[in-house]
Amino acid sequence: MTQSEQTEAISRSAQRRQRERELRYQTILRASETLFASEGYHKTSMERIADLSEVSVGTVYFYFKNKEDLLIQLLDEIGFELRGMLGAEFRKADVSLDGFRRAGKIFFEEFCPKHPERIAIIFRESVGQSSLVENHRKLIFDRLIADVQNALIRLGQNMKADFPSTHSAEVMAVSIMGMFERLAYHYLIWQDRSGELKTIGKDAVDFIVGGISRVICI
Amino acid sequence: MTQSEQTEAISRSAQRRQRERELRYQTILRASETLFASEGYHKTSMERIADLSEVSVGTVYFYFKNKEDLLIQLLDEIGFELRGMLGAEFRKADVSLDGFRRAGKIFFEEFCPKHPERIAIIFRESVGQSSLVENHRKLIFDRLIADVQNALIRLGQNMKADFPSTHSAEVMAVSIMGMFERLAYHYLIWQDRSGELKTIGKDAVDFIVGGISRVICI
Amino acid sequence: MTQSEQTEAISRSAQRRQRERELRYQTILRASETLFASEGYHKTSMERIADLSEVSVGTVYFYFKNKEDLLIQLLDEIGFELRGMLGAEFRKADVSLDGFRRAGKIFFEEFCPKHPERIAIIFRESVGQSSLVENHRKLIFDRLIADVQNALIRLGQNMKADFPSTHSAEVMAVSIMGMFERLAYHYLIWQDRSGELKTIGKDAVDFIVGGISRVICI
Amino acid sequence: MTQSEQTEAISRSAQRRQRERELRYQTILRASETLFASEGYHKTSMERIADLSEVSVGTVYFYFKNKEDLLIQLLDEIGFELRGMLGAEFRKADVSLDGFRRAGKIFFEEFCPKHPERIAIIFRESVGQSSLVENHRKLIFDRLIADVQNALIRLGQNMKADFPSTHSAEVMAVSIMGMFERLAYHYLIWQDRSGELKTIGKDAVDFIVGGISRVICI
DNA sequence: GATGAATGAGGCTTCATTCAT
DNA sequence: CATGAATGAAGCCTCATTCAT
Numbered sequence: 018m019t020q021s022e023q024t025e026a027i028s029r030s031a032q033r034r035q036r037e038r039e040l041r042y043q044t045i046l047r048a049s050e051t052l053f054a055s056e057g058y059h060k061t062s063m064e065r066i067a068d069l070s071e072v073s074v075g076t077v078y079f080y081f082k083n084k085e086d087l088l089i090q091l092l093d094e095i096g097f098e099l100r101g102m103l104g105a106e107f108r109k110a111d112v113s114l115d116g117f118r119r120a121g122k123i124f125f126e127e128f129c130p131k132h133p134e135r136i137a138i139i140f141r142e143s144v145g146q147s148s149l150v151e152n153h154r155k156l157i158f159d160r161l162i163a164d165v166q167n168a169l170i171r172l173g174q175n176m177k178a179d180f181p182s183t184h185s186a187e188v189m190a191v192s193i194m195g196m197f198e199r200l201a202y203h204y205l206i207w208q209d210r211s212g213e214l215k216t217i218g219k220d221a222v223d224f225i226v227g228g229i230s231r232v233i234c235i
Numbered sequence: 236m237t238q239s240e241q242t243e244a245i246s247r248s249a250q251r252r253q254r255e256r257e258l259r260y261q262t263i264l265r266a267s268e269t270l271f272a273s274e275g276y277h278k279t280s281m282e283r284i285a286d287l288s289e290v291s292v293g294t295v296y297f298y299f300k301n302k303e304d305l306l307i308q309l310l311d312e313i314g315f316e317l318r319g320m321l322g323a324e325f326r327k328a329d330v331s332l333d334g335f336r337r338a339g340k341i342f343f344e345e346f347c348p349k350h351p352e353r354i355a356i357i358f359r360e361s362v363g364q365s366s367l368v369e370n371h372r373k374l375i376f377d378r379l380i381a382d383v384q385n386a387l388i389r390l391g392q393n394m395k396a397d398f399p400s401t402h403s404a405e406v407m408a409v410s411i412m413g414m415f416e417r418l419a420y421h422y423l424i425w426q427d428r429s430g431e432l433k434t435i436g437k438d439a440v441d442f443i444v445g446g447i448s449r450v451i452c453i
Numbered sequence: 454m455t456q457s458e459q460t461e462a463i464s465r466s467a468q469r470r471q472r473e474r475e476l477r478y479q480t481i482l483r484a485s486e487t488l489f490a491s492e493g494y495h496k497t498s499m500e501r502i503a504d505l506s507e508v509s510v511g512t513v514y515f516y517f518k519n520k521e522d523l524l525i526q527l528l529d530e531i532g533f534e535l536r537g538m539l540g541a542e543f544r545k546a547d548v549s550l551d552g553f554r555r556a557g558k559i560f561f562e563e564f565c566p567k568h569p570e571r572i573a574i575i576f577r578e579s580v581g582q583s584s585l586v587e588n589h590r591k592l593i594f595d596r597l598i599a600d601v602q603n604a605l606i607r608l609g610q611n612m613k614a615d616f617p618s619t620h621s622a623e624v625m626a627v628s629i630m631g632m633f634e635r636l637a638y639h640y641l642i643w644q645d646r647s648g649e650l651k652t653i654g655k656d657a658v659d660f661i662v663g664g665i666s667r668v669i670c671i
Numbered sequence: 672m673t674q675s676e677q678t679e680a681i682s683r684s685a686q687r688r689q690r691e692r693e694l695r696y697q698t699i700l701r702a703s704e705t706l707f708a709s710e711g712y713h714k715t716s717m718e719r720i721a722d723l724s725e726v727s728v729g730t731v732y733f734y735f736k737n738k739e740d741l742l743i744q745l746l747d748e749i750g751f752e753l754r755g756m757l758g759a760e761f762r763k764a765d766v767s768l769d770g771f772r773r774a775g776k777i778f779f780e781e782f783c784p785k786h787p788e789r790i791a792i793i794f795r796e797s798v799g800q801s802s803l804v805e806n807h808r809k810l811i812f813d814r815l816i817a818d819v820q821n822a823l824i825r826l827g828q829n830m831k832a833d834f835p836s837t838h839s840a841e842v843m844a845v846s847i848m849g850m851f852e853r854l855a856y857h858y859l860i861w862q863d864r865s866g867e868l869k870t871i872g873k874d875a876v877d878f879i880v881g882g883i884s885r886v887i888c889i
Numbered sequence: 890g891a892t893g894a895a896t897g898a899g900g901c902t903t904c905a906t907t908c909a910t
Numbered sequence: 911c912a913t914g915a916a917t918g919a920a921g922c923c924t925c926a927t928t929c930a931t
Contacts, residue, residue: 030910074901158421191417196409198417200409220400221410228445231446293890293893498922510923515893519922618870627858630853631853635849639845656838660883665878665881668877668881716904727912732907733911
């Protein structure tokens with residue numbers, strides 16, 4: 018074996034190791050997601066997670082600091098994904114309310130049916146745990162709310178419309194997030210009506226769009 | 236002492252005993268409320284509740300089946316109170332949207348500032364605990380949603396307006412509850428802007444009323 | 454049963470409960486002492502302590518905050534006993550060196566043979582554990598050293614003798630404690646020559662008395 | 672390349688490898704020393720040692736059998752050094768007590784200020800660990816005690832002086848070691864009065880010399 | 890009715906050690 | 911030789927719940 022061949026071999030084995038690491042990390046995270054969503058965060062023991070991931074408890078602790086860390090990683094991942102999907106649409110909602118329509122469509126027709134467990138985690142399992150978890154949850158909501166709020170403000174400017182009060186846009190943004198949250202919770206977790214999510218989403222969007230256009234008099 | 240005097244005496248002492256029982260029950264429930272809201276359901280031990288109530292742990296178990304029962308009693312109490320306050324207004328919302336306005340006013344200007352701990356308990360501490368707790372929570376929301384939904388349907392009938400789809404009214408009702416929930420959470424628990432709750436409530440109500448009137452074309 | 458009889462009964466049962474509490478506390482502490490001395494602090498698990506005390510683990514935690522607390526209670530107890538035995542003699546050492554002789558006699562002829570486990574705990578098991586334990590250990594030594602130092606200073610004054618330097622007395626006090634410590638460790642823990650402790654004590658005291666009288670020129 | 676050149680090359684590379692091995696060994700040992708002394712033996716994990724040594728955990732295990740081995744190597748090293756410094760002086764203490772003076776001077780004025788971590792390891796971290804460690808510790812002390820004891824016996828012979836009892840010399844030797852130990856612990860670990868070690872050492876030596884000369888009537 | 894000591898299952902976490910690469 | 915991921919036993923501790931007094 019020449020030196021360059023050796024270097025290559027090393028780098029190849031290093032790459033594989035890196036891939037395996039990432040794979041293990043993902044396996045454990047996915048197992049946690051499944052268990053947290055189905056059994057609940059508290060009732061899921063670290064041993065169960067290790068079992069489902071087919072690794073030892075020690076390995077779980079090698080990849081994650083502790084149980085809370087597992088929840089936070091999951092939470093951040095979901096927050097990131099959600100923002101990636103919705104934020105983009107909200108940011109495009111400049112001159113018309115179509116952005117809001119598309120964001121609603123994506124949330125109810127794509128995100129919800131595809132990831133009911135993530136809905137359970139962000140809206141149920143991560144609620145009222147530790148202050149650290151709560152901080153992460155707050156941050157996620159704050160960012161989503163900011164996206165919606167900015168969309169509303171830009172919309173108002175472009176439409177040359179005024180908001181009734183200083184924080185109307187903020188209140189509307191918070192309200193919209195609240196609607197999304199409870200609708201998903203209601204029709205996905207409490208009742209299983211995932212089949213109707215399309216029409217539910219439409220109704221919701223109509224309500225939102227109606228509310229917005231009345232408030233800023235479009 | 237005549238017999239009737241004796242009976243009276245017995246009944247008087249029985250009454251006093253009854254009063255004392257009720258008092259103890261309330262003391263313990265209030266202590267739980269305080270602790271659950273401030274420290275969190277899981278981090279509150281039965282001993283802490285007993286200490287704050289100035290009784291022994293055994294006594295707590297005499298009045299309540301277990302820790303979960305404590306949370307459920309609290310939850311039901313809050314649900315009952317909320318429904319008493321809001322339901323009445325929604326039920327009166329026959330021909331105009333004023334019922335919605337009044338319900339919002341009551342929630343944001345009366346309930347929220349007076350009972351921030353109850354907001355914490357119903358919207359945070361009781362989330363994702365046991366299935367029993369979740370059932371109670373669901374029941375409370377279902378009833379509130381039904382109140383709103385009925386108000387919307389009656390309104391539609393009186394206004395001779397049609398809903399876009401079969402469950403439009405339900406979706407709107409769920410949405411409105413979601414808005415109330417997150418707004419209270421956002422401005423009371425995450426941020427402390429209880430002073431601005433009046434204008435926040437106004438903005439929220441405007442948004443709701445706007446949405447409704449657009450959807451059912453009033 | 455008259456009221457006073459009842460009150461008496463209550464007080465009697467309360468007294469018995471108190472006695473039982475004290476008994477349990479002692480049982481657990483004595484079990485810890487035995488195990489810490491024989492197996493070592495780290496190798497003794499809380500479960501072993503519970504087993505030997507014939508109570509459950511929970512009960513051990515009812516009486517003691519944690520494992521460290523167990524060691525500290527033991528340590529303080531030993532420190533208190535030691536000071537009670539030696540300190541009294543040192544304090545009486547005013548005009549002659551007899552107090553030193555008696556203290557040595559008590560330590561080697563009474564304390565050591567009677568409580569070899571306590572020697573193991575104070576001089577071996579409590580060494581280099583946590584900073585909290587170390588602080589307690591330091592306090593115990595500081596007090597014993599202070600007793601010896603004061604004895605030396607008073608002796609010097611009464612004998613109108615001078616110390617070579619400011620901290621001669623302190624150094625001598627520390628030295629004497631060091632001698633006691635290592636002699637006990639050497640002849641009780643490393644070798645089992647408890648039978649010779651009497652002569653060992655005598656030789657040690659001679660050495661001490663010799664050193665003192667030379668230093669302060671008596 | 673001639674054969675001898677080749678052999679030389681091999682031997683040179685073997686030498687370098689040998690040097691590197693020794694270097695690694697020392698690096699790891701020094702890291703352990705630092706960590707054991709500052710954080711404590713138990714609180715130091717093998718990973719921390721590997722980190723500070725800038726090698727992997729596996730490498731630590733290549734050079735040392737286990738964690739205990741690390742402590743034992745350190746202990747033996749310190750014991751060897753101590754004996755090298757003090758033993759020589761004691762062995763020279765034939766006809767006068769000057770050897771004792773010089774040994775004290777070396778211990779307090781050279782060893783202590785230069786290696787406070789070694790004081791911490793031999794007198795604190797290695798106490799009450801495993802029986803293996805304890806055996807090494809005992810051996811070290813036994814040898815030092817033997818040196819002192821021999822010095823005393825030879826001194827007695829040369830001075831034609833008698834010891835009060837058979838083991839007077841041994842008791843005195845143990846005592847002297849105990850003094851050294853506790854003085855170092857007291858003024859180096861518990862208090863940081865390393866600046867006063869010179870006078871402390873002098874006072875200690877005076878005390879020792881005083882004690883000896885009284886006991887063997889010089 | 891009230892007390893509070895006792896229980897013990899169950900959970901989280903640590904870390905020395907191994908071994909395939 | 912060096913690496914570092916993987917192991918899993920073992921330990922500490924919590925706390926809801928019970929029950930004899």
